[in-house]
Structures are given as C-alpha cells and as structure tokens.
Amino acid sequence: MNKNRFFLIVQREYLETVAKKSFIVMTLLMPFLIVLLGGVPVLLEKLNKSDVKTVAVIDETNQLASAIKSDEAFHFELIEQATEGNPRQLYDNRGDELYAIVVIPRDIESTHQVLVYSESSVNSVLVSHLHTAMSRVLTDAKIASYGIDGLDKILKECNIDVDVRSIKWSDEGDEQTSSTELAMLIGIVLSLMSYMFVIMYGSMIMNSVIEEKSNRIVEVIVSSCKPIELMLGKIVGVALVGLTQMLIWSILLGIVGSIVGIGFASTEAQAVAGAMAEASTDSSIIEMLGSINYLQILGFFAIYFVGGFLLYASLFAAFGSAVDQASDASQFTTPIVMIIVIALYAAIACMENPDGDIAFWCSMIPFTSPMVMMVRLPFDVPAWQSLLSIAILYASAIGLTALSARIYRTGILLYGKKNSIKDLIKWLK
Amino acid sequence: MNFLEVKDVAKQYGSHIALKHVSMSVDQGSIYGLLGPNGAGKTSLIRIINQITHPDSGEVCINGKPMTADDVNKIGYLPEERGLYKKMKVADHIIYLARLKGMKRADAQVEMRQWLERFDLSQWANKKIEALSKGMAQKVQFIGTVIHKPKLLIFDEPFSGFDPVNAEILKQEIVRLRDEGATILFSTHNMGSVEAVCQNISLINHAEVVLEGEVNAIRQKYKKNLFTVLTLGSPLPIYNDLYAIDKMSVNCGNTESLIRLRPGVTIREVIARLNEECNLGGFQELLPSMHEIFIETVTGKPVSEGGQYNE
Numbered sequence: 001m002n003k004n005r006f007f008l009i010v011q012r013e014y015l016e017t018v019a020k021k022s023f024i025v026m027t028l029l030m031p032f033l034i035v036l037l038g039g040v041p042v043l044l045e046k047l048n049k050s051d052v053k054t055v056a057v058i059d060e061t062n063q064l065a066s067a068i069k070s071d072e073a074f075h076f077e078l079i080e081q082a083t084e085g086n087p088r089q090l091y092d093n094r095g096d097e098l099y100a101i102v103v104i105p106r107d108i109e110s111t112h113q114v115l116v117y118s119e120s121s122v123n124s125v126l127v128s129h130l131h132t133a134m135s136r137v138l139t140d141a142k143i144a145s146y147g148i149d150g151l152d153k154i155l156k157e158c159n160i161d162v163d164v165r166s167i168k169w170s171d172e173g174d175e176q177t178s179s180t181e182l183a184m185l186i187g188i189v190l191s192l193m194s195y196m197f198v199i200m201y202g203s204m205i206m207n208s209v210i211e212e213k214s215n216r217i218v219e220v221i222v223s224s225c226k227p228i229e230l231m232l233g234k235i236v237g238v239a240l241v242g243l244t245q246m247l248i249w250s251i252l253l254g255i256v257g258s259i260v261g262i263g264f265a266s267t268e269a270q271a272v273a274g275a276m277a278e279a280s281t282d283s284s285i286i287e288m289l290g291s292i293n294y295l296q297i298l299g300f301f302a303i304y305f306v307g308g309f310l311l312y313a314s315l316f317a318a319f320g321s322a323v324d325q326a327s328d329a330s331q332f333t334t335p336i337v338m339i340i341v342i343a344l345y346a347a348i349a350c351m352e353n354p355d356g357d358i359a360f361w362c363s364m365i366p367f368t369s370p371m372v373m374m375v376r377l378p379f380d381v382p383a384w385q386s387l388l389s390i391a392i393l394y395a396s397a398i399g400l401t402a403l404s405a406r407i408y409r410t411g412i413l414l415y416g417k418k419n420s421i422k423d424l425i426k427w428l429k
Numbered sequence: 430m431n432f433l434e435v436k437d438v439a440k441q442y443g444s445h446i447a448l449k450h451v452s453m454s455v456d457q458g459s460i461y462g463l464l465g466p467n468g469a470g471k472t473s474l475i476r477i478i479n480q481i482t483h484p485d486s487g488e489v490c491i492n493g494k495p496m497t498a499d500d501v502n503k504i505g506y507l508p509e510e511r512g513l514y515k516k517m518k519v520a521d522h523i524i525y526l527a528r529l530k531g532m533k534r535a536d537a538q539v540e541m542r543q544w545l546e547r548f549d550l551s552q553w554a555n556k557k558i559e560a561l562s563k564g565m566a567q568k569v570q571f572i573g574t575v576i577h578k579p580k581l582l583i584f585d586e587p588f589s590g591f592d593p594v595n596a597e598i599l600k601q602e603i604v605r606l607r608d609e610g611a612t613i614l615f616s617t618h619n620m621g622s623v624e625a626v627c628q629n630i631s632l633i634n635h636a637e638v639v640l641e642g643e644v645n646a647i648r649q650k651y652k653k654n655l656f657t658v659l660t661l662g663s664p665l666p667i668y669n670d671l672y673a674i675d676k677m678s679v680n681c682g683n684t685e686s687l688i689r690l691r692p693g694v695t696i697r698e699v700i701a702r703l704n705e706e707c708n709l710g711g712f713q714e715l716l717p718s719m720h721e722i723f724i725e726t727v728t729g730k731p732v733s734e735g736g737q738y739n740e
Contacts, residue, residue: 005531008525008528009529016517215514216508216510216511217513217514219510220512220570222481224501224502226498413481413482426443
C-alpha cells in the first residue's frame, strides 16, 4: 500500500461524490422530507377533523341514545322512530347527508349489540366511539339494576391496573429506573439506521465501481496503483461521504425539527407532552431517559456500524466489479440485500427476547451482528459477548475484504461476459 | 542497451494460455512495435509489464534490474480500452493522474499547462470531460499518459478514435517523446504506422512470438524478388528464362510491369538485357509491406500477389 496514492484516491472519491448534484439535492432535501413525512399524518388528522360526519341514531329503547355524544368527527342526530320508520327508508330519504345510521335495538340489554348501517365500510373511529359509549351506559345500567348502594365505587376500586417499573442496578449499586419501551425504541432506530446506511452507501460504492469499469478508466488507474488501493480508497471515500451526509442531516434535522416544533408547540407538541406525562405517573420520563448510557451505546453503534459497513462494502465492490453495467448488477445485489433484510428481521425478532438464543447466535454471525447488537445494546449485553461479536465482525470484515479484493482485481478488467457467482469463486484462486 | 527486457514470461488464465514463454528486449530510446491479431496475448503481455497482472513464470527487467512496485511510476500506459471520469474537470483529471504516478501537484500543474497549450486545449481546462469532443478527450487521455515524463511509454492502439489530422499530431508527439529519450512500446494493427515509426517489432500469435527483429531486416527477409519495371514507348519484352510477368499496365504509351525474377537471376543481368531491347524508364525492387508479412505470418497464406505493396 502506498499511503500517498491511497489518500489521493480517497480524496478524489470523496470530493467527486460530494460535488455531485444528486448528492447535494439528496443531502439538503432529506431532512425536509423526513419532517414532511412525519407531519403528514398530523396534517391529515387535522383535515379529517374539519369534516364532520352526520350519523343518524334510531333508538328503539328511547333512553340510551343520549349516551352517544357528538364530537369533532361525528354529529349524532336522534331520529324519532315514528316519523321516519325503518333505516332503509330513512337512508333512501336522506342518504346524501348521512354517513351512517345507528340502530339501538330494543333488546340491547340482553344481546349487547348495536347495529350500524352504511353504504361503505364503517370508519373504525365511529365503531370504537359507539363501543365505548354503549358499553359504559350498559355497564352503568347493569350496576344500577342490582340496587346495591355504592356498587359502582366498589367496582371502580376493584379495577386495578398494575404499573410495572423495571429497576436495574448500576455497577455502583444505585437503583435506576429503566424503560423497556424506550430501550427497544432506541435499539430499533439504531438498527434501522445501520440497515439503511449499509444498503445506501453499499450501492454507492457498487455504482462507483461499475462507473469506473464502464467508463474504461479503470485500466488507466490500476496501471498507477494496486487494485486493492483503489477498492479500499473507494470504500473509505464513500464512508467519509456517508459520515458527512449524516452530520449534515442531523444538523438540518435539528434546525428544521425545532422550527416545526415551535410551530406545533401550541397544539400537538403539548398534547404529546401531556400524554407522556400522564403515562409516566410518578417516575418521570426524564429519569428514564437518563438511565440509558448514551455514550456507551453511541460508541458501540460506531464500532458496529464501521465493522458492518466494511463487511458489506467490500462485497458490494466485488460484485460491482463483476458486471459491465449497473443494470446487470441485480443478480448480485439481490442476495446481499436479502441478507441485510434478514439481519433486520433478526433484529426485530431479538427485540422480544434480547437475551435469548437467537439473539446470541445472531450477535455472533457477522452478517447479522451489526443490526442485532443495536437492538440488544440498550439491554446490557455481557461484555464477553460484545467483545467476541466485535472480534468476529472485524475479523470477517478483514477476511472478506481480502477475498473481495481478489474478485475485484480480476473483475474490473474483464468485459463482455456475464459472470455468475461460480465465476467469482473461481477468481478467488 | 536494453531498457526493457521480458524474459521467458508465461501466463495462463484457467485453461486458456495467454502467453507461452515470451521473451523480448527493447532498446533504450527506440520505438518497438508489438504486433499480433486480437487475442494473441499482446494485452496480457502489456498488463504484465504494467504490473496490473503478474506472470506465472519469467520476469520483466527495466534497466537490467527486475521490476519493483515503484517502477510503475516510470511507465506511462495508454490502454486500448480507455476512458476518463466524465464528471471531472480536465485540469483536475490530468493532475489526478499525474499525482497517482507520484508527481507533486505544483510540478504537475506546470507540465499540464504546457501540454494543454501544445494541444490547443487551454481554454478547456476548467470544463468537464463530458463536455469535450471525442478527439479532445483522447488528447486529454494522452496528456494523462505522458505528463509524468515516463521513461517507458506503452501505447495500445494509440490511433484508434483519432481522426487523420490528430493521428498525425499524435504520431509526431510520439516521435518527439522518443527523441527526448523515452523508450516506447507500441501495440497496433495499423501497419502503416509501424513501418513509419518502429525500428523493431515482435509479432505475437497464439501466445508466442512468431517473428521478431528490425523492421527493415524483416522486410528484406520476406522479399520475393518482385520488381516494377517502367518501359518507355514499348511493352516489356518477354524473357521467360529471366522473369515471369505478374502484371502489366499501359499508361500514356509507357508500360509499367510487375515482374518476378527467376531464382538465381541477378538484377544486373536483367537490366543489361532490357537495356538492349527497350527504353528503360525505371527499375525498382518491391519489398513486402509489414501488412503483408503480418497476414502471411498469422494465416500462413501469402496475400494475393502484387496486392498491397508500397515502395
């Protein structure tokens, strides 16, 4: 390896990629897209709310209809039975203005059934609205029918909801409240990030290899440097591009997020904060957030991310060298992407049981460990397992890079032949 | 003195033998032609000299010493299948290639300016490669090959993609680089350019060197006692004991004939006899062209006689 040449190749790869229009556009737009995607459901909900649907209620019992209260989404209109007759007739008369017709049957107290007539399938919000309202009024009626004083209070007291708080001992023996959900969330986010970036930057490397090959520049370059220098230079260059992109994204996302956050602060953000405060009755969210060792997780994330990236990147480079055009590459990329997707599924499966056998073995297999370990990390993996898994990952990354380099140096100079995996294995010799 | 020496180099890809014990030596400061049909092994040999691939056996020496990894910086290589990064700017690209060959940025800039000037490309320095015409891109490629002042230049089909005007400029540049002391290995199918610029050649066929030596000596060796005779006013008399007439054409009363001397007959004899009988306007020996020798050696059959001869 010639250091100067290697850095020269890294530099070119980095500068040329960063200067590409597609890169600049993608880097600048992505945070806005993310915020937009996050904002769309909120917006849609707002739009939905403005559209109040009218629902007719036919109450055959003549007493329960008052339990169904109108809200922002639905306006309930009580129909006098005598005037309008059966639901079909009513719908025929006023079909245009009615979303649905609810019938509370006379025998509801024994059948516990409410009927909803409508032309299209019924909105689930309406169903749950009716379910809650009718269940409550029937329950209350039932309780009242026993004629026991204060029974409703007794029953309310009997309805016990147990709050499970997990407390883990830190090394110093302090008690810390930990949140399983939060740990899972952090794990899956990191895992998804590894997944996304490996595929994204992996294909960036592959395309760069294919471009050099189809441009026919590659023979000129390898007459000046060793193929492995070119391949590693490319991998390191793209890794730096990835880091740059992530850095810009996090800065932009922070800025955009806070601007949008201020805009929503009065309504949604407060509602969310309120809900969160409600959820964590006495142990504050802040405390739980504090119980997770961010520095450690971030450190491990970096180690696994780099290892996983190297492992897959050299594969992408080797496969890129085996084809003449990008359109031929799918026969090779499909298997890699499948492996990466399997790794992601393994990670999701391991969320349920982060200390189980599957989790353990998937942490040892280098192709899955970068993603699976992200999910396991917040749950304190035994040190020996982390170390062993990192050692296996890096050893296989180095080994695979060496093998890929052999495929690469043969592949880049071979044109006009569709190569199969079998050919690639032959090139290893 | 031999600048480049290829000693007994063999290379095999799977079951395909690319080179069978090929040897060759190239004099310092000469232009050496590497000829051969497609698939004969030229590119394999060139890639071995460039250290892109390594021989199964044998070695390559530069200046009498086996090549080391650093020697690639002494070589400039223009491959047959060549290209550039389309999105890079001309100046950046040339400097990148120069620095890959170990040149300092500042030196590369000085050299580049001169070359761009010479090829009339100065105003294109800050344009992207993709904006260039094919001929201009080829010139940029050429500059990228020679900018680091390599002692050994390897050109694989250098003229492909050049129009005749630019090919001529390129030929002059190659000769100029030779005069400045570079040793040049020249692989081509263009036999006209071989005769024009190469002192020595090796002809490779089926992974082996089948013919090598000085261009003039080879042409002498392959000569077939063919002569063109110009007779003024009358047709060439027929002397079957001296020669056979292959072709005859009359032009403005003068006759040009292609004759083949009988074995053992000397030029002196023929001229003496003809001088007695007719008015001799010209008498010239025809040497076979490299083109003809190439085809004859590769296919084993002579080219249709009197076909593509040049003087």
